[in-house]
Amino acid sequence: MQVCYVANACFLITLSTGERLLTDPWFDGPCQQTWWNFPPVPDALKAEIWASKPDLIYISHLHHDHLHPQTLSAFDKATPVIIGKLNTPNLKNAIRAVGFTTITEIPFETRAPIGRGACEAVIFKDFHGNTRGDETQVDYDLDTSLYLYDADGTRLFNAVDNTILPTDAARIAIQYGAPDIAMLPYASASLYPMGMGDYDDAAKTAAMTALRERTRGNFRENVRALGAKRVIPAGGEYVLGGQAAGLSRFLPQPLGAELAAEVGEGVLAKLYPGDVLESATLAVTQDPRASHRDFTNAERAAYALTLADRAASFTQTVLPPDLAFDWVRALKKCAANYAVRRAKMGLELAADIYLDLRKADGSQALLFRFATDNDEAAVAADVAASGRARLVYEMDERLAFNLITALLSWNAMEASALITLRRAPDVYMHDVHRSIVHFTLLS
Structure with missing residues (x-):
């Protein structure tokens, strides 16, 4: 051999x-x-x-x-x-x-x-x-x-x-x-x-x-x-x-x-x-x-x-105009799909999970909280004001669009260098990261 x-x-x-x-x-x-x-x-x-x-x-x-x-x-x-x-x-x-x-x-x-x-x-x-x-x-x-x-x-x-x-x-x-x-x-x-x-x-x-x-x-x-x-x-x-x-x-x-x-x-x-x-x-x-x-x-x-000038492929994504693409509605659908999958797995979330979507210039486009125990979806309050355990995934909205439409995979999402992760307390929740593959429009 x-x-x-x-x-x-x-x-x-x-x-x-x-x-x-x-x-x-x-x-x-x-x-x-x-x-x-x-x-x-x-x-x-x-x-x-x-x-x-x-x-x-x-x-x-x-x-x-x-x-x-x-x-x-x-x-x-x-x-x-x-x-x-x-x-x-x-x-x-x-x-x-x-x-x-x-x-x-x-x-x-x-x-x-x-x-x-x-x-x-x-x-x-x-x-x-x-x-x-x-x-x-x-x-x-x-x-x-x-x-x-x-x-x-x-x-x-x-x-x-x-x-x-x-x-x-x-x-x-x-x-x-x-x-x-x-x-x-x-x-x-x-x-x-x-x-x-x-x-x-x-x-x-x-x-x-x-x-x-x-x-x-x-x-x-x-x-x-x-x-x-x-x-x-x-x-x-x-x-x-x-x-x-x-x-x-x-x-x-x-x-x-x-x-x-x-x-x-x-x-x-x-x-x-x-x-x-x-x-x-x-x-x-x-x-x-x-x-x-x-x-x-x-x-x-x-x-x-030496690779710093290479652009990620998601940057070529051109999103529909805001009036034509309803982010909150789309993310609510993803959250509902994810909730169904979690119920089948018997998986309860031990923290509030947020998507902090950013525009190409780095400014905030949307702060979205996964619906975990009620119909709440969009959260206007600052994440830091919550006293509950939380995970925050910050990413470019074009990357998020690719993820929820399954053009890219959520698998090993923490392994993506293009997602900034914040968590409090600072504890790794493996099942959350692994199960988030189901947070898509197609799940």
Whole structure:
């Protein structure tokens, strides 16, 4: 087996049968409006991957850094795509919308043949709701992970973004075997603390430092529990561009040197674009075209600033005139749809939730409160005057228009660098963030 790293969660895996499996393709252009791959992917490597004609594509979940239409557009749409058998059709429908016609859904934790049948795969559903391991009330399968059995006996586990904890890693090692190679996440895709509107630079730096320490420790314990021979830190390798570029100095992803200090150089395989890891020797062949190798925090932040002039695609949205588009009526409909979904899930909101919509010049266009316990929708009073727990999502009204019409997805909304989040008390409510995918006109 050969594992070639491309970008973020994208790997080209060549099995002993000669079949090639491409995972979560995103390596060309921005995603989530402002995210860019880092280190940048050389154009020649992009061309090679597009020309590779993979035999299979695995897509773990909906987020655009895993299901990226711009990157996927160049592949043959007859290429078989494998996914987990999720409890909603969202992922399957999104893949079909891109044009792929052959989609195989594998039931969770079921060993199934793939490709020509000599190799097998197991797909895992969400392990936990977030990096603290809290279970979620939201009955909405999102992240998945992949375990591969090559025909020559080599085993590979790709956790992708799935929030794996040491207890999960230990169970996998016992039930499915310690893999030869593992790709493990090492940071959350959340924009915490970068997008926190109430944090000054000192607070963001302190939160970033604490988050890095926690995620490094979780990475170390996962490596120990899983028992893989070589571990590739993967997922979440990006910087912010456009108007959010300056926030990249607060990115929570640990550097390769930090992770090596936790697990040892002999176990860690920090790959850069084009690098190849051989399962037989566990040796890495470096691609000389890769830039920013062994980068520092300052180098990563400096690269992000080179993307500061890139405009998010939502800025091209031209909204209807105010008289033709009734924001309050539209948002009331979204709130009603969201309330129906919450009732089905048995999810009660523990805080007042507001949308603070802004015009292109930054002035306030509308302050909207979700109807949580009565028919109230528009609130004229200042949010700060309320003594109740609250979440405030501040965003450009053009971005909000894209979200409520489902032109963009609310998924991982806290991961959007273009939404400023304020909360009091300062406590993460995972189920609220995850369920807000249903706050649309179409839900």
